[in-house]
Amino acid sequence: MKEYKTVYKLSMENPHRHYLKVEVSFNKLPADKEFIDVKIPVWTPGSYMVREYAQHVHEFTANDFSDQNLNFEKINKNTWRIFKGLEESVQVSYLVYSFDLTVRTNFLNSSYAFVTPSATFVYLEEFKNEKALLKVELPEGWEKVSTGLKRIEGRTNTFQIENYDILVDSPLLCGNYQTFDFEVDGKNHEIAVQGIFKNDKNTFVSDIKKIVETEFELFGELPYKDYTFICIFSPGKYGGLEHLNSMAVVFDPFELVDEKRYKDWLALIAHEFFHLWNVKRIRPIELGPFDYDQEIYTKLLWVAEGITSYYDDFLVLKTGFYTTEEYLEVVSKNIKRLQTNYGRNICTLEESSFDAWIKFYRQNENSSNTICSYYNKGALLIMCLDLAIRNYSKNEKSFDDVLLRFNKFYKEEKRGFTKEEFKEMVKEVVGSDFPEILVNYLETTEEIDYEKYLGYAGVEFVKDEALPRNLGLDFSEKEGTLTVNRIYQGTPSWDSDINVNDEIIAIDGIRVNKTLLEKFLTKSESGQKFKFLIARDLEIREVELEATSLREENYKLVKKEDVSELAEQIFQKWIG
Numbered sequence: 001m002k003e004y005k006t007v008y009k010l011s012m013e014n015p016h017r018h019y020l021k022v023e024v025s026f027n028k029l030p031a032d033k034e035f036i037d038v039k040i041p042v043w044t045p046g047s048y049m050v051r052e053y054a055q056h057v058h059e060f061t062a063n064d065f066s067d068q069n070l071n072f073e074k075i076n077k078n079t080w081r082i083f084k085g086l087e088e089s090v091q092v093s094y095l096v097y098s099f100d101l102t103v104r105t106n107f108l109n110s111s112y113a114f115v116t117p118s119a120t121f122v123y124l125e126e127f128k129n130e131k132a133l134l135k136v137e138l139p140e141g142w143e144k145v146s147t148g149l150k151r152i153e154g155r156t157n158t159f160q161i162e163n164y165d166i167l168v169d170s171p172l173l174c175g176n177y178q179t180f181d182f183e184v185d186g187k188n189h190e191i192a193v194q195g196i197f198k199n200d201k202n203t204f205v206s207d208i209k210k211i212v213e214t215e216f217e218l219f220g221e222l223p224y225k226d227y228t229f230i231c232i233f234s235p236g237k238y239g240g241l242e243h244l245n246s247m248a249v250v251f252d253p254f255e256l257v258d259e260k261r262y263k264d265w266l267a268l269i270a271h272e273f274f275h276l277w278n279v280k281r282i283r284p285i286e287l288g289p290f291d292y293d294q295e296i297y298t299k300l301l302w303v304a305e306g307i308t309s310y311y312d313d314f315l316v317l318k319t320g321f322y323t324t325e326e327y328l329e330v331v332s333k334n335i336k337r338l339q340t341n342y343g344r345n346i347c348t349l350e351e352s353s354f355d356a357w358i359k360f361y362r363q364n365e366n367s368s369n370t371i372c373s374y375y376n377k378g379a380l381l382i383m384c385l386d387l388a389i390r391n392y393s394k395n396e397k398s399f400d401d402v403l404l405r406f407n408k409f410y411k412e413e414k415r416g417f418t419k420e421e422f423k424e425m426v427k428e429v430v431g432s433d434f435p436e437i438l439v440n441y442l443e444t445t446e447e448i449d450y451e452k453y454l455g456y457a458g459v460e461f462v463k464d465e466a467l468p469r470n471l472g473l474d475f476s477e478k479e480g481t482l483t484v485n486r487i488y489q490g491t492p493s494w495d496s497d498i499n500v501n502d503e504i505i506a507i508d509g510i511r512v513n514k515t516l517l518e519k520f521l522t523k524s525e526s527g528q529k530f531k532f533l534i535a536r537d538l539e540i541r542e543v544e545l546e547a548t549s550l551r552e553e554n555y556k557l558v559k560k561e562d563v564s565e566l567a568e569q570i571f572q573k574w575i576g
Protein backbone atom coordinates (compact mmCIF):
# COMPACT_ATOMS: atom_id res chain seq x y z
CA MET A 1 0.00 0.00 0.00
CA LYS A 2 2.90 2.28 0.74
CA GLU A 3 3.85 2.56 -2.92
CA TYR A 4 0.92 4.99 -3.23
CA LYS A 5 1.41 8.47 -1.87
CA THR A 6 -2.29 8.75 -1.07
CA VAL A 7 -4.36 5.79 0.12
CA TYR A 8 -8.05 6.25 0.83
CA LYS A 9 -10.29 3.93 2.78
CA LEU A 10 -14.02 4.55 2.58
CA SER A 11 -16.32 2.74 4.98
CA MET A 12 -19.91 3.05 6.13
CA GLU A 13 -20.56 1.30 9.41
CA ASN A 14 -24.06 1.99 10.70
CA PRO A 15 -25.26 3.40 7.37
CA HIS A 16 -28.63 4.31 8.91
CA ARG A 17 -26.81 7.20 10.60
CA HIS A 18 -25.76 8.60 7.20
CA TYR A 19 -22.08 9.06 7.99
CA LEU A 20 -19.44 8.00 5.50
CA LYS A 21 -16.11 7.34 7.19
CA VAL A 22 -12.96 8.33 5.33
CA GLU A 23 -9.45 7.38 6.37
CA VAL A 24 -6.55 8.66 4.31
CA SER A 25 -2.86 8.03 4.60
CA PHE A 26 -0.44 10.41 2.95
CA ASN A 27 2.94 8.78 2.44
CA LYS A 28 6.43 9.82 1.34
CA LEU A 29 5.93 13.35 2.60
CA PRO A 30 9.03 15.56 2.52
CA ALA A 31 10.66 15.24 5.95
CA ASP A 32 11.87 18.82 5.92
CA LYS A 33 8.39 20.33 5.63
CA GLU A 34 6.88 21.06 9.00
CA PHE A 35 3.24 20.93 8.02
CA ILE A 36 0.88 19.78 5.28
CA ASP A 37 -2.37 21.41 4.14
CA VAL A 38 -5.19 18.93 3.61
CA LYS A 39 -8.08 20.26 1.54
CA ILE A 40 -11.56 19.30 0.41
CA PRO A 41 -13.12 20.92 -2.70
CA VAL A 42 -15.84 23.55 -2.36
CA TRP A 43 -17.56 22.50 -5.61
CA THR A 44 -17.72 19.71 -8.14
CA PRO A 45 -17.08 20.04 -11.89
CA GLY A 46 -20.20 20.13 -14.05
CA SER A 47 -22.25 21.76 -11.32
CA TYR A 48 -21.26 25.39 -11.13
CA MET A 49 -22.02 26.35 -7.58
CA VAL A 50 -19.90 26.59 -4.47
CA ARG A 51 -21.48 23.94 -2.25
CA GLU A 52 -19.13 24.18 0.73
CA TYR A 53 -18.65 20.44 1.07
CA ALA A 54 -16.51 21.01 4.16
CA GLN A 55 -19.71 21.80 6.08
CA HIS A 56 -20.45 18.06 6.23
CA VAL A 57 -17.00 17.01 7.48
CA HIS A 58 -16.93 16.12 11.19
CA GLU A 59 -14.64 14.55 13.80
CA PHE A 60 -11.46 15.26 11.86
CA THR A 61 -8.34 13.73 13.39
CA ALA A 62 -4.70 13.41 12.33
CA ASN A 63 -2.16 10.80 13.46
CA ASP A 64 1.36 9.78 12.68
CA PHE A 65 2.12 6.18 11.76
CA SER A 66 2.53 5.02 15.34
CA ASP A 67 -0.98 6.33 16.00
CA GLN A 68 0.12 9.35 17.97
CA ASN A 69 -2.13 12.35 17.58
CA LEU A 70 -0.75 15.20 15.51
CA ASN A 71 -1.68 18.81 16.09
CA PHE A 72 -3.70 20.50 13.40
CA GLU A 73 -5.71 23.65 12.88
CA LYS A 74 -8.17 24.80 10.28
CA ILE A 75 -6.73 27.71 8.35
CA ASN A 76 -9.81 28.38 6.24
CA LYS A 77 -13.21 26.81 5.61
CA ASN A 78 -11.87 23.81 3.65
CA THR A 79 -8.22 23.42 4.72
CA TRP A 80 -6.74 21.59 7.70
CA ARG A 81 -3.09 22.38 8.44
CA ILE A 82 -1.44 19.36 10.08
CA PHE A 83 1.81 19.90 11.96
CA LYS A 84 3.68 16.72 11.19
CA GLY A 85 7.23 17.56 12.24
CA LEU A 86 9.66 15.12 10.67
CA GLU A 87 7.02 12.49 9.90
CA GLU A 88 6.92 11.11 6.36
CA SER A 89 3.48 9.59 6.77
CA VAL A 90 0.31 11.13 8.11
CA GLN A 91 -3.09 9.55 8.56
CA VAL A 92 -6.29 11.54 8.74
CA SER A 93 -9.76 10.34 9.49
CA TYR A 94 -13.16 12.05 9.42
CA LEU A 95 -16.87 11.51 8.96
CA VAL A 96 -18.95 12.97 6.14
CA TYR A 97 -22.64 13.52 6.82
CA SER A 98 -24.40 12.17 3.72
CA PHE A 99 -28.12 12.62 3.42
CA ASP A 100 -28.71 14.77 0.35
CA LEU A 101 -29.77 12.78 -2.67
CA THR A 102 -28.65 14.66 -5.76
CA VAL A 103 -26.05 13.83 -8.42
CA ARG A 104 -23.58 16.26 -6.84
CA THR A 105 -23.85 15.46 -3.14
CA ASN A 106 -23.59 12.41 -0.90
CA PHE A 107 -26.32 10.06 0.20
CA LEU A 108 -26.15 7.10 2.53
CA ASN A 109 -28.89 5.05 4.16
CA SER A 110 -29.31 1.44 5.20
CA SER A 111 -29.90 0.40 1.56
CA TYR A 112 -27.25 2.16 -0.47
CA ALA A 113 -24.65 4.90 -0.78
CA PHE A 114 -24.10 7.40 -3.56
CA VAL A 115 -20.68 8.99 -3.18
CA THR A 116 -19.64 12.24 -4.82
CA PRO A 117 -15.84 12.17 -4.56
CA SER A 118 -15.27 15.94 -4.38
CA ALA A 119 -17.67 16.06 -1.42
CA THR A 120 -15.89 13.16 0.25
CA PHE A 121 -12.16 12.88 -0.33
CA VAL A 122 -9.52 15.31 0.90
CA TYR A 123 -6.29 15.85 -1.01
CA LEU A 124 -2.85 17.42 -0.86
CA GLU A 125 -2.11 19.94 -3.59
CA GLU A 126 1.39 18.48 -3.99
CA PHE A 127 0.00 14.94 -4.56
CA LYS A 128 -2.86 15.95 -6.85
CA ASN A 129 -1.22 14.54 -9.96
CA GLU A 130 0.08 11.35 -8.35
CA LYS A 131 -1.42 7.87 -8.43
CA ALA A 132 -3.57 6.94 -5.45
CA LEU A 133 -5.49 3.95 -4.14
CA LEU A 134 -9.06 3.63 -2.89
CA LYS A 135 -10.40 0.76 -0.86
CA VAL A 136 -14.13 0.59 -0.20
CA GLU A 137 -15.38 -1.42 2.77
CA LEU A 138 -19.05 -2.23 2.49
CA PRO A 139 -21.48 -2.87 5.35
CA GLU A 140 -22.36 -6.51 5.91
CA GLY A 141 -24.68 -7.84 3.25
CA TRP A 142 -23.83 -5.19 0.66
CA GLU A 143 -22.23 -6.62 -2.42
CA LYS A 144 -21.73 -4.12 -5.17
CA VAL A 145 -19.67 -1.04 -6.00
CA SER A 146 -20.21 0.64 -9.37
CA THR A 147 -17.85 3.35 -10.55
CA GLY A 148 -15.77 4.40 -13.53
CA LEU A 149 -12.57 3.93 -11.49
CA LYS A 150 -10.14 1.19 -12.47
CA ARG A 151 -10.65 -1.91 -10.33
CA ILE A 152 -7.53 -3.74 -9.15
CA GLU A 153 -7.86 -7.41 -10.04
CA GLY A 154 -7.80 -9.87 -7.20
CA ARG A 155 -8.49 -7.30 -4.47
CA THR A 156 -11.98 -6.67 -3.13
CA ASN A 157 -13.43 -3.29 -4.08
CA THR A 158 -10.03 -1.71 -4.49
CA PHE A 159 -9.44 0.88 -7.16
CA GLN A 160 -6.43 2.52 -8.70
CA ILE A 161 -6.67 6.27 -9.21
CA GLU A 162 -4.50 7.93 -11.84
CA ASN A 163 -4.77 11.37 -10.23
CA TYR A 164 -7.11 13.40 -8.04
CA ASP A 165 -8.99 14.89 -11.02
CA ILE A 166 -9.96 11.39 -12.11
CA LEU A 167 -11.10 10.49 -8.60
CA VAL A 168 -13.29 13.61 -8.53
CA ASP A 169 -14.72 12.54 -11.88
CA SER A 170 -15.72 9.05 -10.74
CA PRO A 171 -18.74 8.86 -8.41
CA LEU A 172 -19.55 5.56 -6.71
CA LEU A 173 -22.74 3.65 -6.08
CA CYS A 174 -22.60 1.03 -3.32
CA GLY A 175 -25.26 -1.42 -2.18
CA ASN A 176 -27.32 -4.31 -3.52
CA TYR A 177 -28.93 -3.15 -6.70
CA GLN A 178 -29.62 -4.47 -10.18
CA THR A 179 -26.92 -4.25 -12.81
CA PHE A 180 -27.16 -4.81 -16.55
CA ASP A 181 -24.34 -5.05 -19.05
CA PHE A 182 -24.06 -4.51 -22.77
CA GLU A 183 -21.26 -4.13 -25.27
CA VAL A 184 -20.66 -1.56 -27.98
CA ASP A 185 -17.40 -1.47 -29.94
CA GLY A 186 -16.15 -4.34 -27.81
CA LYS A 187 -16.38 -2.18 -24.68
CA ASN A 188 -18.35 -3.07 -21.61
CA HIS A 189 -21.13 -0.79 -20.37
CA GLU A 190 -22.65 -1.35 -16.97
CA ILE A 191 -26.02 0.08 -15.99
CA ALA A 192 -26.43 0.14 -12.20
CA VAL A 193 -30.05 0.68 -11.16
CA GLN A 194 -30.87 1.64 -7.58
CA GLY A 195 -34.45 2.05 -6.40
CA ILE A 196 -37.94 1.15 -7.54
CA PHE A 197 -37.85 0.21 -11.18
CA LYS A 198 -40.96 -0.93 -12.99
CA ASN A 199 -39.96 -0.63 -16.63
CA ASP A 200 -39.33 -3.55 -18.94
CA LYS A 201 -35.66 -4.32 -18.37
CA ASN A 202 -34.83 -5.49 -21.88
CA THR A 203 -36.32 -2.41 -23.51
CA PHE A 204 -34.64 -0.14 -20.98
CA VAL A 205 -31.20 -1.64 -21.62
CA SER A 206 -31.57 -1.86 -25.39
CA ASP A 207 -32.80 1.78 -25.59
CA ILE A 208 -29.75 3.03 -23.70
CA LYS A 209 -27.55 0.87 -25.92
CA LYS A 210 -29.13 2.42 -29.03
CA ILE A 211 -28.27 5.91 -27.79
CA VAL A 212 -24.67 4.85 -27.18
CA GLU A 213 -24.55 3.44 -30.72
CA THR A 214 -25.93 6.66 -32.25
CA GLU A 215 -23.30 8.79 -30.48
CA PHE A 216 -20.59 6.27 -31.35
CA GLU A 217 -21.60 6.65 -35.00
CA LEU A 218 -21.49 10.45 -34.77
CA PHE A 219 -17.98 10.63 -33.29
CA GLY A 220 -16.57 7.40 -34.74
CA GLU A 221 -15.06 6.40 -31.40
CA LEU A 222 -15.83 5.66 -27.78
CA PRO A 223 -13.14 7.40 -25.76
CA TYR A 224 -12.99 4.99 -22.78
CA LYS A 225 -12.19 1.41 -21.80
CA ASP A 226 -15.50 0.87 -20.05
CA TYR A 227 -18.50 2.96 -19.05
CA THR A 228 -20.80 3.01 -16.02
CA PHE A 229 -24.35 4.40 -15.87
CA ILE A 230 -25.32 5.09 -12.24
CA CYS A 231 -29.13 5.37 -12.25
CA ILE A 232 -30.96 6.14 -9.03
CA PHE A 233 -34.74 6.10 -9.07
CA SER A 234 -36.39 8.07 -6.32
CA PRO A 235 -39.79 9.83 -6.32
CA GLY A 236 -39.71 13.52 -7.25
CA LYS A 237 -36.05 13.47 -8.26
CA TYR A 238 -34.50 14.69 -11.50
CA GLY A 239 -30.92 15.41 -12.47
CA GLY A 240 -27.81 14.22 -14.22
CA LEU A 241 -24.09 14.81 -14.06
CA GLU A 242 -21.48 13.88 -16.63
CA HIS A 243 -18.20 12.21 -15.80
CA LEU A 244 -15.10 10.93 -17.55
CA ASN A 245 -16.35 7.39 -18.20
CA SER A 246 -19.56 7.36 -16.22
CA MET A 247 -22.68 9.37 -15.50
CA ALA A 248 -24.94 9.75 -12.49
CA VAL A 249 -28.64 10.30 -13.06
CA VAL A 250 -31.58 10.53 -10.69
CA PHE A 251 -35.13 10.26 -11.95
CA ASP A 252 -38.65 9.62 -10.70
CA PRO A 253 -39.51 5.90 -11.18
CA PHE A 254 -43.21 6.68 -11.63
CA GLU A 255 -42.48 9.18 -14.39
CA LEU A 256 -40.22 6.67 -16.09
CA VAL A 257 -43.24 4.49 -16.88
CA ASP A 258 -44.96 7.42 -18.62
CA GLU A 259 -44.34 7.23 -22.37
CA LYS A 260 -43.63 10.94 -22.81
CA ARG A 261 -41.45 11.29 -19.73
CA TYR A 262 -39.57 8.16 -20.78
CA LYS A 263 -38.40 10.09 -23.86
CA ASP A 264 -37.24 12.90 -21.57
CA TRP A 265 -35.30 10.26 -19.67
CA LEU A 266 -33.68 9.07 -22.91
CA ALA A 267 -32.80 12.69 -23.74
CA LEU A 268 -31.19 12.98 -20.29
CA ILE A 269 -29.10 9.86 -20.97
CA ALA A 270 -28.21 11.20 -24.45
CA HIS A 271 -27.25 14.52 -22.84
CA GLU A 272 -24.92 13.15 -20.16
CA PHE A 273 -23.39 10.67 -22.59
CA PHE A 274 -22.76 13.42 -25.14
CA HIS A 275 -20.79 15.29 -22.46
CA LEU A 276 -18.20 12.51 -22.77
CA TRP A 277 -17.01 14.50 -25.73
CA ASN A 278 -18.45 17.96 -25.29
CA VAL A 279 -17.18 19.16 -21.85
CA LYS A 280 -15.07 16.22 -20.79
CA ARG A 281 -12.85 16.55 -23.86
CA ILE A 282 -14.07 19.27 -26.25
CA ARG A 283 -14.40 22.27 -23.94
CA PRO A 284 -13.87 25.96 -23.31
CA ILE A 285 -10.33 26.51 -22.08
CA GLU A 286 -11.38 27.43 -18.55
CA LEU A 287 -13.18 24.11 -17.98
CA GLY A 288 -10.35 21.95 -16.67
CA PRO A 289 -8.01 21.25 -15.05
CA PHE A 290 -9.81 22.85 -12.15
CA ASP A 291 -9.16 24.82 -9.05
CA TYR A 292 -11.37 23.12 -6.45
CA ASP A 293 -10.98 25.99 -4.01
CA GLN A 294 -13.06 28.54 -5.85
CA GLU A 295 -15.29 29.40 -8.80
CA ILE A 296 -13.84 29.12 -12.28
CA TYR A 297 -15.20 31.71 -14.67
CA THR A 298 -16.01 31.26 -18.34
CA LYS A 299 -18.24 33.12 -20.79
CA LEU A 300 -18.58 29.90 -22.74
CA LEU A 301 -20.73 27.66 -20.53
CA TRP A 302 -23.33 28.05 -23.27
CA VAL A 303 -20.93 26.08 -25.53
CA ALA A 304 -20.73 23.28 -22.98
CA GLU A 305 -24.45 23.09 -22.28
CA GLY A 306 -25.94 24.64 -25.42
CA ILE A 307 -24.34 22.21 -27.86
CA THR A 308 -25.14 19.31 -25.54
CA SER A 309 -28.76 20.40 -25.08
CA TYR A 310 -29.24 20.79 -28.83
CA TYR A 311 -27.84 17.32 -29.44
CA ASP A 312 -29.70 15.52 -26.64
CA ASP A 313 -33.14 15.88 -28.26
CA PHE A 314 -31.64 15.70 -31.74
CA LEU A 315 -29.98 12.36 -30.93
CA VAL A 316 -33.20 11.01 -29.46
CA LEU A 317 -34.74 11.82 -32.87
CA LYS A 318 -31.77 10.31 -34.73
CA THR A 319 -32.01 7.14 -32.64
CA GLY A 320 -35.64 6.83 -33.69
CA PHE A 321 -37.42 7.61 -30.42
CA TYR A 322 -38.96 10.90 -31.62
CA THR A 323 -40.90 11.29 -34.83
CA THR A 324 -40.15 14.39 -36.93
CA GLU A 325 -43.39 15.97 -35.67
CA GLU A 326 -42.54 15.21 -32.04
CA TYR A 327 -39.11 16.71 -32.52
CA LEU A 328 -40.53 19.92 -34.01
CA GLU A 329 -42.86 20.11 -31.03
CA VAL A 330 -39.90 19.83 -28.67
CA VAL A 331 -38.13 22.64 -30.53
CA SER A 332 -41.22 24.85 -30.47
CA LYS A 333 -41.50 24.33 -26.70
CA ASN A 334 -37.89 25.37 -26.30
CA ILE A 335 -38.54 28.50 -28.34
CA LYS A 336 -41.59 29.29 -26.25
CA ARG A 337 -39.56 28.81 -23.09
CA LEU A 338 -37.04 31.40 -24.19
CA GLN A 339 -39.50 33.83 -25.72
CA THR A 340 -41.73 33.96 -22.64
CA ASN A 341 -38.74 34.47 -20.37
CA TYR A 342 -38.33 38.19 -19.73
CA GLY A 343 -34.74 37.68 -18.58
CA ARG A 344 -33.69 37.20 -22.22
CA ASN A 345 -34.10 40.98 -22.66
CA ILE A 346 -31.60 41.90 -19.99
CA CYS A 347 -29.10 39.04 -19.75
CA THR A 348 -26.81 37.96 -22.59
CA LEU A 349 -25.74 34.38 -23.12
CA GLU A 350 -22.18 35.23 -22.11
CA GLU A 351 -23.32 36.97 -18.93
CA SER A 352 -25.53 34.01 -18.09
CA SER A 353 -22.52 31.69 -18.52
CA PHE A 354 -20.19 33.85 -16.48
CA ASP A 355 -22.59 34.38 -13.59
CA ALA A 356 -23.87 30.79 -13.47
CA TRP A 357 -22.33 30.44 -10.01
CA ILE A 358 -24.42 33.16 -8.46
CA LYS A 359 -27.48 33.30 -10.74
CA PHE A 360 -28.39 30.22 -12.80
CA TYR A 361 -27.43 27.90 -9.93
CA ARG A 362 -28.97 30.12 -7.28
CA GLN A 363 -32.36 30.87 -8.71
CA ASN A 364 -35.07 32.64 -6.80
CA GLU A 365 -38.66 33.69 -7.47
CA ASN A 366 -37.48 36.56 -9.70
CA SER A 367 -34.97 34.61 -11.81
CA SER A 368 -37.09 34.29 -14.94
CA ASN A 369 -37.24 38.10 -15.03
CA THR A 370 -33.47 38.49 -14.81
CA ILE A 371 -31.56 35.59 -16.38
CA CYS A 372 -31.70 33.56 -19.56
CA SER A 373 -30.78 29.90 -19.52
CA TYR A 374 -27.55 29.13 -21.33
CA TYR A 375 -28.96 25.63 -21.86
CA ASN A 376 -32.15 26.84 -23.51
CA LYS A 377 -30.83 29.77 -25.56
CA GLY A 378 -27.51 28.00 -26.22
CA ALA A 379 -29.32 25.01 -27.73
CA LEU A 380 -31.52 27.20 -29.95
CA LEU A 381 -28.48 29.11 -31.12
CA ILE A 382 -26.59 25.95 -32.04
CA MET A 383 -29.69 24.78 -33.94
CA CYS A 384 -29.63 28.05 -35.93
CA LEU A 385 -25.89 27.69 -36.52
CA ASP A 386 -26.40 24.10 -37.68
CA LEU A 387 -29.09 25.21 -40.15
CA ALA A 388 -26.95 28.13 -41.36
CA ILE A 389 -24.06 25.73 -42.01
CA ARG A 390 -26.32 23.33 -43.88
CA ASN A 391 -27.65 26.19 -46.01
CA TYR A 392 -24.27 27.81 -46.67
CA SER A 393 -22.60 24.51 -47.61
CA LYS A 394 -25.50 23.53 -49.91
CA ASN A 395 -26.35 20.70 -47.54
CA GLU A 396 -22.84 19.26 -47.71
CA LYS A 397 -21.91 20.05 -44.12
CA SER A 398 -23.51 20.39 -40.73
CA PHE A 399 -22.57 21.17 -37.14
CA ASP A 400 -21.56 17.49 -36.87
CA ASP A 401 -18.48 18.37 -38.94
CA VAL A 402 -17.67 21.23 -36.58
CA LEU A 403 -17.91 18.83 -33.64
CA LEU A 404 -15.46 16.45 -35.28
CA ARG A 405 -13.08 19.36 -35.82
CA PHE A 406 -13.40 20.30 -32.14
CA ASN A 407 -12.63 16.71 -31.19
CA LYS A 408 -9.51 16.75 -33.39
CA PHE A 409 -8.44 19.96 -31.66
CA TYR A 410 -8.78 18.27 -28.28
CA LYS A 411 -6.78 15.26 -29.35
CA GLU A 412 -3.99 17.40 -30.76
CA GLU A 413 -3.85 20.10 -28.11
CA LYS A 414 -5.11 18.21 -25.04
CA ARG A 415 -6.74 21.40 -23.79
CA GLY A 416 -9.87 23.49 -24.17
CA PHE A 417 -10.37 26.20 -26.78
CA THR A 418 -10.80 29.96 -26.60
CA LYS A 419 -13.75 31.83 -28.11
CA GLU A 420 -11.50 32.90 -31.02
CA GLU A 421 -10.42 29.32 -31.66
CA PHE A 422 -14.06 28.23 -31.55
CA LYS A 423 -14.94 30.76 -34.27
CA GLU A 424 -11.86 29.94 -36.34
CA MET A 425 -12.68 26.24 -36.34
CA VAL A 426 -16.25 26.93 -37.50
CA LYS A 427 -14.88 28.98 -40.41
CA GLU A 428 -12.25 26.40 -41.20
CA VAL A 429 -14.90 23.68 -41.50
CA VAL A 430 -17.62 25.66 -43.25
CA GLY A 431 -15.67 28.19 -45.32
CA SER A 432 -13.81 31.42 -44.73
CA ASP A 433 -16.71 33.50 -46.06
CA PHE A 434 -19.23 31.91 -43.73
CA PRO A 435 -20.95 34.87 -42.12
CA GLU A 436 -20.60 35.46 -38.43
CA ILE A 437 -24.04 34.76 -37.02
CA LEU A 438 -23.20 34.30 -33.37
CA VAL A 439 -21.71 37.53 -32.15
CA ASN A 440 -24.86 39.55 -31.49
CA TYR A 441 -26.65 36.58 -30.01
CA LEU A 442 -23.83 36.05 -27.52
CA GLU A 443 -22.86 39.56 -26.59
CA THR A 444 -26.20 41.34 -26.88
CA THR A 445 -29.80 40.44 -26.21
CA GLU A 446 -30.83 40.67 -29.86
CA GLU A 447 -33.78 38.39 -30.59
CA ILE A 448 -32.93 35.22 -32.49
CA ASP A 449 -34.21 35.30 -36.07
CA TYR A 450 -35.90 31.90 -35.99
CA GLU A 451 -37.84 32.53 -39.21
CA LYS A 452 -34.63 32.92 -41.16
CA TYR A 453 -32.78 29.88 -39.87
CA LEU A 454 -35.71 27.47 -39.74
CA GLY A 455 -36.60 28.76 -43.21
CA TYR A 456 -33.38 27.20 -44.51
CA ALA A 457 -35.02 23.82 -43.85
CA GLY A 458 -38.41 24.90 -45.18
CA VAL A 459 -39.85 24.98 -41.67
CA GLU A 460 -42.36 27.70 -41.11
CA PHE A 461 -42.43 29.45 -37.82
CA VAL A 462 -46.03 30.15 -36.96
CA LYS A 463 -46.84 32.47 -34.10
CA ASP A 464 -50.27 31.48 -32.97
CA GLU A 465 -51.48 34.43 -30.94
CA ALA A 466 -54.95 33.17 -30.25
CA LEU A 467 -54.37 32.33 -26.63
CA PRO A 468 -54.97 35.08 -24.09
CA ARG A 469 -51.99 35.50 -21.83
CA ASN A 470 -52.55 34.83 -18.18
CA LEU A 471 -52.39 37.66 -15.72
CA GLY A 472 -48.75 36.88 -15.15
CA LEU A 473 -48.44 35.04 -11.88
CA ASP A 474 -47.79 31.47 -10.76
CA PHE A 475 -49.35 30.07 -7.64
CA SER A 476 -49.44 26.87 -5.65
CA GLU A 477 -52.15 25.34 -3.54
CA LYS A 478 -51.60 23.77 -0.16
CA GLU A 479 -54.49 22.68 2.02
CA GLY A 480 -56.82 25.07 0.26
CA THR A 481 -54.45 28.05 0.56
CA LEU A 482 -53.46 29.69 -2.73
CA THR A 483 -50.01 31.28 -2.55
CA VAL A 484 -48.26 33.39 -5.20
CA ASN A 485 -44.92 31.88 -6.25
CA ARG A 486 -43.77 34.05 -9.12
CA ILE A 487 -44.67 37.33 -10.80
CA TYR A 488 -43.65 37.68 -14.44
CA GLN A 489 -42.24 40.96 -15.66
CA GLY A 490 -44.21 42.65 -18.42
CA THR A 491 -47.57 41.32 -17.23
CA PRO A 492 -50.54 42.86 -15.36
CA SER A 493 -49.42 41.26 -12.08
CA TRP A 494 -46.02 42.93 -12.43
CA ASP A 495 -47.80 46.29 -12.61
CA SER A 496 -49.99 45.58 -9.61
CA ASP A 497 -49.14 45.41 -5.91
CA ILE A 498 -49.41 41.64 -5.75
CA ASN A 499 -46.29 40.10 -4.17
CA VAL A 500 -44.74 36.68 -4.09
CA ASN A 501 -45.92 34.86 -0.92
CA ASP A 502 -49.26 36.72 -0.88
CA GLU A 503 -52.23 34.48 -0.21
CA ILE A 504 -55.06 34.97 -2.70
CA ILE A 505 -58.41 34.72 -0.94
CA ALA A 506 -61.03 36.18 -3.25
CA ILE A 507 -61.44 38.01 -6.55
CA ASP A 508 -64.25 40.54 -6.99
CA GLY A 509 -65.89 39.28 -3.85
CA ILE A 510 -65.83 35.65 -4.91
CA ARG A 511 -63.93 33.17 -2.80
CA VAL A 512 -61.53 31.42 -5.18
CA ASN A 513 -60.20 27.91 -5.25
CA LYS A 514 -57.54 26.54 -7.55
CA THR A 515 -59.87 25.97 -10.52
CA LEU A 516 -61.52 29.36 -10.26
CA LEU A 517 -58.24 31.21 -9.90
CA GLU A 518 -56.82 29.45 -12.95
CA LYS A 519 -59.87 30.57 -14.88
CA PHE A 520 -59.40 34.20 -13.83
CA LEU A 521 -55.74 34.08 -14.70
CA THR A 522 -56.13 32.71 -18.20
CA LYS A 523 -59.54 33.78 -19.44
CA SER A 524 -59.51 37.49 -18.71
CA GLU A 525 -60.32 40.03 -21.38
CA SER A 526 -58.21 43.07 -22.05
CA GLY A 527 -59.23 46.05 -19.93
CA GLN A 528 -61.05 43.88 -17.42
CA LYS A 529 -60.46 45.10 -13.87
CA PHE A 530 -60.23 42.90 -10.79
CA LYS A 531 -60.13 43.41 -7.07
CA PHE A 532 -57.96 40.75 -5.47
CA LEU A 533 -58.46 40.13 -1.76
CA ILE A 534 -55.17 38.96 -0.37
CA ALA A 535 -53.49 38.21 2.93
CA ARG A 536 -49.93 39.44 3.44
CA ASP A 537 -48.18 38.93 6.77
CA LEU A 538 -51.57 38.13 8.32
CA GLU A 539 -52.97 41.46 7.13
CA ILE A 540 -55.93 41.48 4.73
CA ARG A 541 -55.80 43.94 1.87
CA GLU A 542 -57.32 44.67 -1.49
CA VAL A 543 -55.21 44.93 -4.64
CA GLU A 544 -56.39 46.13 -8.02
CA LEU A 545 -55.28 44.54 -11.22
CA GLU A 546 -56.14 45.33 -14.81
CA ALA A 547 -55.85 42.75 -17.59
CA THR A 548 -54.05 44.04 -20.63
CA SER A 549 -54.20 42.95 -24.24
CA LEU A 550 -51.17 40.71 -23.79
CA ARG A 551 -51.42 37.48 -25.66
CA GLU A 552 -49.72 34.24 -24.84
CA GLU A 553 -47.50 33.56 -27.80
CA ASN A 554 -47.61 30.01 -28.99
CA TYR A 555 -44.98 28.82 -31.40
CA LYS A 556 -45.77 26.14 -33.87
CA LEU A 557 -43.24 24.75 -36.32
CA VAL A 558 -44.65 23.41 -39.55
CA LYS A 559 -42.88 21.97 -42.56
CA LYS A 560 -44.02 23.97 -45.60
CA GLU A 561 -45.11 22.03 -48.67
CA ASP A 562 -43.81 24.30 -51.37
CA VAL A 563 -40.14 24.92 -50.67
CA SER A 564 -36.94 25.18 -52.70
CA GLU A 565 -35.12 22.02 -53.62
CA LEU A 566 -32.26 22.91 -51.28
CA ALA A 567 -34.60 23.55 -48.34
CA GLU A 568 -36.31 20.22 -48.98
CA GLN A 569 -32.95 18.45 -49.03
CA ILE A 570 -31.80 20.21 -45.88
CA PHE A 571 -35.01 19.25 -44.10
CA GLN A 572 -34.66 15.60 -45.10
CA LYS A 573 -31.02 15.35 -44.04
CA TRP A 574 -31.61 17.32 -40.85
CA ILE A 575 -34.73 15.74 -39.36
CA GLY A 576 -36.68 14.09 -42.18
Ligand SMILES: [Zn+2]
Pocket residue numbers: 271275304305308
Ligand atom coordinates in the same frame (compact mmCIF):
# COMPACT_ATOMS: atom_id res chain seq x y z
ZN1 LIG B 1 -25.16 19.17 -19.29
